[in-house]
Amino acid sequence: MQKSNYIRKMLEQFAADDQNRIALKLYNGKQTEDIRYTELAEKILSAAGWFAENSSSGQHIALMGANSPEWIVAFFAIAASGNVVVPLNPGLPEEMVLSQCKLADVSVICGDSRDISAFAEDYPCVSYDMLRDGKSMQLQNIACSTPDALTVLLFTSGTTGKSKAVEITCANMESSLKSADGIFSEPDINRIMTALPLFHIAGIRGALAMLCRFKTLCIGRGIMYLFRDMLVLEPDYISLVPVMVDSLIKIMKRTTPSQLREKYIGANLKRVCVGGAAVDPGSCRYLMDNGFVIDSGYAMSETTGVGTWGKWDEAHFNTIGKLSGELQCRIVDGELQFQGPAVMKGYYKDPEATAMVLEEGWLHTGDLGYCDQDGYYYLNGRKKSLIVMANGEKLNPEEVENQFEKCDAIEECQIWYHDGDRVLCMEVYGNDREAVGRAVEMYNERMPLSYQIHRIIYREKPFERTASGKVMRKERR
Secondary structure, eight states: EEEEBBHHHHHHHTTOOOOOOOOOOOOSSSSSEEHHHHHHHHHHHHHHHHHHHHHHHTTEEEESSSSSSSHHHHEEEETTOOOOEEEEEESSOOHHHHHHHHHEEEEEEEEOOHHGGTTTSSSOEEEEEEETOOOOOGGGGGGOOTSSEEEEEOOOOOOSSOOEEEEEEEEHHHHHHTTTTHHHHHHTOEEEOOOTTTTTTHHHHHHHHHHHTTTTEEEOOOOGGHHHHHHHHHOEEEOOHHHHHHHHHHHTTTTOOHHHHHIIIOOOOOOEEEEOOOHHHHHHHHHHHOOOOEEEEEEEEGGGGGGEEEEEOGGTOOOOEETTOOEEEEETTTTEEETTTOOEETTTTHHHHHHHEETTTEEEEEEEEOOOOOOOOOOOEEEGGOOTTTSOOOOHHHHHHHHHOOTEEEEEEEEEEETTTTTEEEEEEEEEEEHHHHHHHHHHTSSGGGGGEEEEEEESSSOBOTTTOOOOOOOOO
């Protein structure tokens, strides 16, 4: 079988760059720094040399830390030395991190010394500082693997809180990067900012896809400093989850267009990609009305970040776009199902869970949607969220929740069915209970009895969200 390795191909490109292009643009709160492609290649080869000298190949190495150049260097270095990268969320509780490490058969944890020190008693730990001292690996010595060899184990951020390790192969990753040609190759996209975490598939794929096309990747200090970092780094493109979009719109509503650019987002930003969770169409309409181009995408860890992508326009408002790359889609009983070379190998050490979502190569996404005559796709709910009521009727709770989008008193809500009482219930996060009550009364007046909401539960805090911004839906009866 022919061997290949996407890491080797990318590093050969970086090292041979004769245009001295900027790969990474950083801001630490005081000053900016540029790392050029040839310099990035040198850093990666030194780190890869450290792993080659100090560990055997084929190990599962956890990578934990905030978005940073060091994270990117370590990701490349682990793969280049013939090991498997296991990205972890540094914000998780220690016991959950240890549980994921055990499930993924991790042998070493790599990352920022502040993030990994708590695990030194359980695992050998390798800090970014240690990697800088590695003896540079030669390009010809970068590990090459068969297409079906495991290269990344990526934990899903399930909306029910149950996480699984997705097996991503070399062939999966190469197909994923190739499929981004129609997105990041556009001439008006040159400087993208990584607002999404790199331990998430959207962050990984976006970063790697930009780098293999010699674009500039802007790295800020995290979501708390998002707008200050945008102002300094001046990206022309950024991917945002809905909660970030909401923050942007709040700023836009209290500033003039010139103030917005002078104080918050910089001079260059003109395109915003919205994904990770369902977005309020009204929010995107507001951005479009104020001159921004809206892109929307849909993908999963299980498809190595490949799915759909497209620009919104009047004819395709609220779309998740068209199919990307070599991905195929079929719709069975309303559910989107994918097949193609970017679809995962399976869930690590979990054949039962794998069999539940993979059927003869077709991945069951669990998402409900449809395709219009122009080939644009749209989502309209989750299959697992469908409620089967006592009378046999099926109800999509997202469709009910969407009825309350225009109620200012309701910031977030969830609908579920109480099996014992056989009634629909609503949990609400909002600041005006009287207004919420009126909104529910008005909804009930126009709905049949079985679709009416009979119980409201108020919460003091917003619903928990996954790393990608999705609201975690509780399992309750």
